[in-house]
Amino acid sequence: MTIEDKQPGELYTLEEIGELLKLSRSTIYRRRKQDHWPHLQIGSEFRFTAEDLEAIQRLYRKQEPSPTPPPKRPLVGTKRSKALARSRNSREGAERGAAQSAESPQEVRKA
Structure with a gap:
């Protein structure tokens, strides 16, 4: 299955997202909660739009290192x-x- 197989506006199930991202069901549940993955909840089921999937992929893309170092955290x-x-x-x-x-x-x- 690929993203192109879906019609615009169709929703992905948890299993389809797992297949696309090569993740287990439990990993998706955990990341959805810990990493604040965008999703829709319909009753007790979770669904993902194509935009949600793209947003999830953007969360994990490597970014270019910034030219300036991050500010130092205050010592506490x-x-x-x-x-x-x-x-x-x-x-x-x-x-x-x-x-x-x-x-x-x-x-x-x-x-």
Whole structure:
């Protein structure tokens, strides 16, 4: 079966979509719910239009990588506190190193 076999406006059944996309019935149910696949629900049955099928295929097409990297996500919770601790430690270490280099070599040996 191909998309061209259907007349415009005809609906695809779950089994037909599974055959076209080479997916099992349970996978279609799961993706319909998790990935928000467009569909029609008639009673307890699900039907898909040709436009729905095209929209589903667009969801999974690989897109060209964007020239700019995606924005960094803000650090929250534990990641944020660890990052702050690291930056504090690196600043304190730099300050300690600067203070030691300012001391005379004789005083450093005593310590």
